[in-house]
Amino acid sequence: MSDIEIARAANKKPIQEIGAKLDIPNEHLLPFGHDKAKVSEEFIRSLSGKKNGHLVLVTAINPTPAGEGKTTTTVGLGDGLNAIGKKAAICIREASLGPCFGMKGGAAGGGYAQVVPMEEMNLHFTGDFHAITSAHNLLAAMLDNHIYWGNELDIDIRRVVYRRVLDMNDRALRQVVCSLGGVANGFPREAGFDITVASEVMAILCLATDLADLEKRLGDIIVAYRRDRTPVYARDIKADGAMTVLLQQAMQPNLVQTLENNPAFVHGGPFANIAHGCNSVVATTTALKLADYVVTEAGFGADLGAEKFMNIKCRKAGLKPEAVVIVATVRAMKMNGGVDKKDLGEENVSAVEKGCPNLGRHIENLRKFGVPSVVAINHFVTDTDAEVQAVKDFVASMGSEAILCKHWADGSKGSAELAKKVVQIVEGGTADYKPLYPDDMPLFEKMETIAKEIYRADEVLADAKIRNQLKEWENQGYGHLPVCMAKTQYSFTTDPTRRGAPTGHSLPIREVRLSAGAGFVVAVCGEIMTMPGLPRVPSAESICINEDGLIDGLF
Known part of the structure; x- marks a missing residue:
């Protein structure tokens, strides 16, 4: 069967x-x-x-x-x-x-x-994923609404870092321009979508210990930066309470x-x-x-x-x-x-x-x-x-x-x-768990430790902009956070076609993101996408309800 x-x-x-x-x-x-x-x-x-x-x-x-x-x-x-x-x-x-x-x-x-x-x-x-998607996008809507109604927090709309999410593979939404259509629709800017499972709200729900911890972490989400480069948090937008309500169940x-x-x-x-x-x-x-x-x-x-x-x-x-x-x-x-x-x-x-x-x-x-x-x-x-x-x-x-x-x-x-x-x-009783690196190790060194100890890479490639961003976050008090490597699952390298146990490779970091609410720094490595696309022949083409009212093709 x-x-x-x-x-x-x-x-x-x-x-x-x-x-x-x-x-x-x-x-x-x-x-x-x-x-x-x-x-x-x-x-x-x-x-x-x-x-x-x-x-x-x-x-x-x-x-x-x-x-x-x-x-x-x-x-x-x-x-x-x-x-x-x-x-x-x-x-x-x-x-x-x-x-x-x-x-x-x-x-x-x-x-x-x-x-x-x-x-x-x-x-x-x-309905958990729907609740996470809704809570995430509520914050995005409230952020744009705040900017529309006068931008009291002096948000630099060129430095909005909070993307929307959708629980579907949809490559067309990876990079978009929003708020087109005139004055009534707000200020046009570049934006994008990630898949819901990449949402910081998803990570927060999975790491929070209770509702109070959940609300605090949601409030800690950084959504944008002001012209003076100081961060704007979800609690500044006053979205953390309503997001917690959506996520209570x-x-x-x-x-x-x-x-x-x-x-x-x-x-x-x-x-x-x-x-x-x-x-x-x-x-x-x-x-x-x-x-x-x-x-x-x-x-x-x-x-x-x-x-x-x-x-x-x-x-x-x-x-x-x-x-x-x-x-x-x-x-x-x-x-x-x-x-x-x-x-x-x-x-x-x-x-x-x-x-x-x-x-x-x-x-x-x-x-x-x-x-x-x-x-x-x-x-x-x-x-x-x-x-x-x-x-x-x-x-x-x-x-x-x-x-x-x-x-x-x-x-x-x-x-x-x-x-x-x-x-x-x-x-x-022989287990003696210990993490791979200490909290007080600098962020870039944490990424190097994972790259060299786990992936067996020779070096980590990151331009000055990325290294400076990491140092800036350390100066803001985020240097103690662990790092979350966004990398292809198919290989120890960033090349999904390299099987086995390769050595002599480099780990290129394309982008870093601060998930202050979840409590980690994300390093986007190689060509990995936080919004996947559908394959040439998606499974959805074969999924249907049969004549007996049962779902076919789902598995």
Whole structure:
């Protein structure tokens, strides 16, 4: 059966029963239908004195068209932990409409390791992304309105830095001119749109600890600069209160279930290539109070998602992960070894061996954070015993262990061995998490540290304008912030076609942006776009409602 057919055949339980597994009273679940609910802020506040469970991160090698299955493994591991008698919950991100209608597809796992309701999760879900889009654009509208009605704050309209957002891939909106059409429409200026998952409001929602923290962070957003170069904040525009109102419900994490009726929190959704790539702090910290094991994922490869999880999310939220699972596939190893996608079904042990250095680089990198890791080989039916053994042998040579996982086909039975290994690592108590760089390191040096230690670049290329901007932010008191690298997910370099584990490359930084509310500085590297475009043949062309009233083509 296909993923969507498996999801439709799911034996879902009422969401109140799923909440009961985590001791969440019915009155603290705000239901959206019968199979999803938000967890009340009041209940979350009541958990503050409880002890935390164990946090496990699932990450992956650099993604390839062959597929890796990071979310599938996250779900499978959560089910596997529950199956071996542990009280476990998973925490993943919400899906953006952009990739759903573009080319990536859904974000709910696959096979017999899925979160349901799959169609709703991949579409409007509980409306969180719409609320984020609305709150973000409310601030943009109030900013332009302030300028229109006399510009009391003396904003230099040439230095408006706040862009609008839309939860769709739409390259036509990357750079626009707004307020055309005469006096009644305001002062014409250049502007642009990012995708909602790149919005600073999205990052803020995912990093805020409660509504008060959310409002403060929203107020800290820098929207423009005056002629004297002093910043103008969202609170100066008096937008922070209304934005918080729009986000009040969205701040409450969403509870759903896996196919095996285990609890799953799905909340927040920043992309890892252009944003910080982790689900919300509120969802993760809530799950840690309610479960003994919490399995969460970070977007794309470990060079992006895991790095940002460790350097931004854990640093800011005081989280201490105790184990990391690195997802790899034989097919992806072969692609890294130079095999064309159409030939992946044929056995090619030498190509697997040639592609393994990409996996090895991620294993080495994660050691730098002080957290032990295990490799999960996400099984495909075309994998041969010799190819799987080649991956296991390589990982063993790196001083780690690789475990073959068949959760896609067998659910928790196929991930039980991985679950036991994760428990063994956690109970071994060897984790000693530490971020890669200290808070007081200069901003450009932080970018250099990530480029050299994680990407293995020889140098970072940035012109004087960018370096001076970073120094100016340091002088304004933002030098302590971590950095968020916006870079292609497909390679350690900024060239998406360079697979494997390349060295001898440079990292060009095209632009830097200060996300003062979220609490990080974004470095836009190479040709990465914060508003993606649709492919030549978008998935949307195949999505429809069939004669039975069911959605086809979504996954």
